[in-house]
Amino acid sequence: MADAAVLGGAVPVRRWVAGSGQSGLRVAVLLLAPFVFVLAVSPWLPDWLRMVPKDWSAPFVGWINAVVEVLRREEIFGLLTFRDITRAIADLIDYPLDFVEAILVAGFSDSVPGLPWIAVTGLAIVLGWYLQGRQLGIVAGICFAYMAIFGKWELSMVTLSVVLVAAPIAGAIGVALGVLAYKRRWFETLLWPILNVMQALPHFSYMIPVAIFIGIGHKAGTIATIIFAFPVMARLTILGLKGVSPEVREAGIMAGCTKRQMLWKVELPAARPTLMVGVNQIIMLCLAMVVLASFVGAKGLGHDLLNRLRSLWIGQALEIGVVIVFMAIILDRLSQAWAEKEPEHAREGPFHVRHPFATAGIAVVVISYVLAAFIPALQLWPKSLSVTTAPMWDAMIDAIVVHAFDYLELIKDTLLVHVLIPMRDLYLLLPWSALLVFAVTLGWYYGGWQVAVIQALFALYLAFAGFWERTLITAYMVSFAVIVCVIIGSIVGVWAAAGPRRTKVVELILDTFQTFPSFIYLIPAIMLFNVNDFAAIMAIVIYATIPTTRLTIFGLRTVPHDIVEAAIASGCTPRQVLWKVRMPLAFPAIMLGINQTIMYALFMVVIAAFIGTTDLGQEIFRSKAENDAGKSLVVGLCVAFMGLMADQLINAWARERKKVLGLE
Amino acid sequence: MDAKIACRDVWKLYGKDPEGFLAAHNGDPPDDAIAGDGYIPAVRHASLEVFPGEILVIMGLSGSGKSTLVRCLSRLIEPTAGEVLFDGQDLLKMPAKELIEIRRHKMGMVFQHFALLPHRTVLQNVAFPLEVQGIDRGTREKRALDVIELVGLKGRDGYYPRELSGGQQQRVGIARSLAVEPDVWFLDEPFSALDPLIRREMQDEFLRLQTMLQKTIAFITHDFDEAIRLADRIAIMNEGRIVQIGSPEELVTRPANDYVANFTRDVAREKLLTVASVMEASTDGETLSDTTVRPTDKVADVARLIIDSERPLRVADDTGRTIGAVSRAHVLDVLFSVEADAHG
Structure with a gap:
């Protein structure tokens, strides 16, 4: 066993387990035994080992707020407070923000209007055409024209301008951090866990600190967006730079590159494919x-x-919501096309032959301005001509409610009364010490004592941060939603993996759904079930099923062909091929999908608090209302740590499993 | 003649504290100590010399340490111990700045998987080593175009690597490594990633270039046929050691051990061996045929003559002096009786 050193004491136990024919059963017994034991003896345990006493909570909230207070009030060198500095930096963001907004829609003054909507639409067509082909050009054109014709042009352009400003800044920060981490080992060791936590923090945890140090408003939103988006770029920059083939790097050295030339002329350009994945993700x-x-x-x-x-x-x-969806689709398709675009040798000739698309772009802008000067409707689509779909949607919802109300209510009530509420009560009964023991056992078995210690620290934080009950409620909602997600996701995944056509269709749907901002998923949930736990769970399920489905398909379709052929040649029925060969081999991938599903669910559960739940998300909302930065961070970390615990365990498990199956 | 590039007692060990470990064993640890202390030996005790204008092929199976050794020669990998001499200067003691200068002007390297920069055109790739030297655009592009023409890619200078076939990409790799007109040329399995037919074509191309350019070459391959086709001398490596260095003929006729003999067993010997290496030096008492062959002739080329003759042929040098005789029996030995030679 390669990592015997890491696993330490777990090794003999593993030998014992492996020595038996029914190792699956033995593992289950082994891993559950300590948990069950604590559970069994819990009636005799002192109270504080079962429920966390109210007055025992560590005063994390107070500490953080004290720090915040100092940063707000105390002056550095007797000149400025930290908050003055952050606000000054934030004010800088206004310049690019105003500039881009002015170009896209607002205009610089009355005499210099912004781009007419037909110009932006035309440019989108040219861009789509250039990046991928005519089809993408048409899709881009339709999306932008829709925004104008359906009366959402100005709102859309404001949103787009924030993305166009925030994405490059977040990208630059991410690349800079990534490069530094790549060059300096100590910085990487420092940065990596921070990135992990940042990517597991729910969206809202970023907002309150930003609101406190920068204030409420458009630029605060932009800054929160930048802070939220840059970790993914930092991570992908590190991965991309590390993934540059050693030969390419050696070619750079042999050419006599200095370190700086190496980075800018060899390593970063060679890491382009990974960096472009980051560009797409950061935009989304x-x-x-x-x-x-x-x-x-x-x-x-x-x-x-x-x-x-x-x-x-x-x-x-x-x-x-539909407009946001269109925006998401087109930004995703364009940035993906950009990522996939390979350089091609240029044709010889004058400017318009060498650069046909640049020429077309310039022509679009000039012609649009000229036309818009005569026809105002081409500058800004007039309100009187705007089409609205709201009445249609309302009618549709009414129809659903009228015809399906009873059924929906029945489903909702049955689930609430017979499943959800009993499940919640059961969770609330669980002693925290038993859960701690459980997490530590799993961590120790799959990852050795280091993982066990980290699991213990996370669990202790959750128990003593002061929000244990809320944590349990969150856990209940998330675990129920994840179970539903896994059932739906694996069924759909198995179905879709059965043939290339199915795969293509389902993957297209998943790709599209995944690009939607999570907020969107609340709309149908509220629409059908009003405001309650059930609606929240439904929103989570719609959103969080995506990764399990995707990775089930991926896992099943990437099982090596010759293994499948060997199974068929051995006389397996299609069912046997699936259950005895493909599923076991796909299992590590599916588990990673479930891991992502848990992360998605935790993110969504916080957003879903908006429609009235009693979990951690609600606390984050409350802290926002109270402007309580400490609480929002402490609660945010609760959510993040829950995610990280699951993430660590599943990854440790999947790593080992892949090694066993030789899939690495 | 002084070696252009040479290495002496080069070691490359991977492990916790390789320097300390080597020092503790006076620079020559026994095998069981290396394995026992958990060190992985990539190169052990390697010494070789490459003379100006010579093609030295370093041959070995994967994991034999040949790639590591050639990277030690160019100091892409820092050897654990030993000396690497370039024009008599020790590369390992050289400050980074001087090393960069040497790489910029005196070394070129070709890689197995081409290692082209995907975001640059053929022209920009070939001009890249000149660009990092700070040579202005006009000059470097003119020079690059010359080299591109030299490797037969004229007209493709605006293409991107992915628009080219594997063979063409490696021509770009070769052009790039030649752009700075280096003295020493390292080629790390340059043709291994290519189809057999293309590989053959590229080997011819390589020999053509070498006849024109007369570089000092360290060429790595795992293909013994390629080695004997191209090499002036071959160094065979096994488990990090250089097992034998010699001309292809020497390796075939006098393999140092079974490992080398194994490689040479399937070689078409008649194409490799010269008359000189199979002839009998004493001609006493025998009546020789009137037909004459030269000692440098390959056996394959004169086999027909020898076999058709009733009597042994006379072997004469350039001045016409008789230096030996070669008979049917000798030719048959070469063609069939491997063992006899292996022990000769």
Whole structure:
């Protein structure tokens, strides 16, 4: 066993387990035994080992707020407070923000208007055409024209301008951190865990600190977006640079590159494919966040969506939701096409032959301005001509409610009364010490004592941060939702993996769904089930099923062909091939999908608090209302640590499993 | 003649504290100590010399340490111990700046998987080593175009690597390594990733270039046929050691051990061996045929003559002096009786 040193004491236990024919059963018994034992003796345990006493909570909230207070009030060198500095930096963001918004829609003054909507639409077509081909050009054109014709042009352009400003800044920060981590080992060891926590923190945890140090408003939303989005780029930069083939690096050295030339001329360009994945992700994260950042005052589509949802104007909310979806689709397709675009040798000739698309772009802008000067409707689509779909959506929802109300209520009530509420009560009864023991056992078995210690620290934090009950409720909602997600996801995945056509269709749907900002998923949940735990769980399920499905398909389809052929040649029926060969081999991939599903569910559960749940998310919302930065961070970390615990265990398990199966 | 590039007693060990470990064993640890202390030996005790204008092929199976050794020669990998002499200067003691200068002007390297920069055109790739030296664009592109023409890619200079076939990509790799007109040329399995037919074509191309350019070459391969086709001398490596260095003929006729003999067993010996290596030096008492062959002739080329003759042929040097005789029996030995030679 290669990592015997890491696993330490777990090794003899593993030998014992492996020595038996029914090792699966033995593992289960072994891993559950300590948990069951604590559970069994819990009636005799002192109270504090079962429920965390109220007055025992560590004063994390107070500490953080004290730090925040100092940063707000105390002056550094007697000149400025930390908050003054952050606000000054934040004010800088106004320049690019105003500039891009002015170009896209607002205009620089009355005499210099922004781009007419037909110009932006035309440019989108040219860009799509250039990056991939005519088809993408047409899709881009339709998406942008829709925004104009359906009366959401200005909102859309404001949202787009935030993305166009936040994504490059977040990207630059991410690349800079990534490069530094690549060059300096100590910085990587420092940065990596921070990135892990940042990527597991729910969106809202970023907002309150930002609101406190920068204030509420459009630029605060932009800053929150940047902070939310940069970790993914840092991570992918490190991965990309490490993935540069050693030969390419050696070619650089042999050419006599200095370190700086190496980085800029060899390593970063060679890491382009990975960096471009980061560009796509960062753009999508920015869009998702800017929609949510309306909570701290970002303008644009999210702001209006939030207001409509608050007033339960579902039809109008849906209408905005559709625009956001269009925006997501087109940004995703364009950035992916950009990532996949390979350089091609240029044709010889004058400018317009060498650069046909640049020429077309310039032509579009010039012609649009000229036309818009004569026809105002081409500058800004007039309100009177705007089409609204809200009444149609409202009618549809009414129809659903009228015809399906009883059934929906029945499903909801049955589940609530017979499953959800008993499950919640059961969770609330669990002693924290038993859960701690369980986490530590799993960690020790799959990852050795180091993982066990980290699991213990996370669990202790959760128990003593002061929100244990909320944590349990969150755990109950998430675990129920994850179970549903896994059932649906693996069934759909198995179905879709059965043939290339099915795979293609389902993957297209998944790709599209995955690009939607998570906020969007609340709309149908509220629409059908109003505001309660059940609706929240449903929103989670819709959103979090995606990764399990995707990785089930991936796992099944990447099982090596010759193994499948060998199984068929041995006389397996299709069912046997699936259950005896493909599923076991795909299992590590499926587990990683479930891991992501848990992460997605934790993110969504916080957002779902918006529609009234009693979990940690609700606490985050409350802390936002109270402007309590300490609480929002402490609770945010609760959510993050829950995710990281699951993440660590599943990854340790999957690593080992892959090694056993020789899939590495 | 002084070696252009040489290494003496080069070691490369991987493990916890390789320097300390080597020092503790006076620089020559026994095998069981290396394995026992958990060190992985990539190169052990390697010494070789490459003379100006010579092609030295370093041959070995994967994991034999040949790639590591050639990287020690260019100091892409820092050897654990030993000396690497370039024009008599020790590369390992050289400060980083001087090393960069040597790489910029005196070394070129070709890689197995081409290692082209995907975001640059053929022209920009070939001009890259000149660009990092800070040579202005006009000069470097002119020079690059010359080299591109030299390797037969004229007209493709605006293409990107992915638009080219494997063979063409390696031509770009070769052009790039030649752009700075280096003295020493390292080629790390340059043709291994290519189809057999293309490989053959590229070997011819390589020999053509070498006849023109007369570089000092360290060429790595795991293919013994390639080695004997190209090499002036071959160094065979096994488990990090250089087992034998010699001309292809020497390896075939006098393999140092069974490992070398194993490689040479299937070689088409008649194409490799010269008359000189199979002839009998004493001609006493025998009546020789009137037909004459030269000692440098390959056996394959003169086999027909020898076999058709009733009597042994006379072997004469350039001045016409008789230096030996070669008979049917000798030719048959070469063609069939491997063992006899292996012990000769």
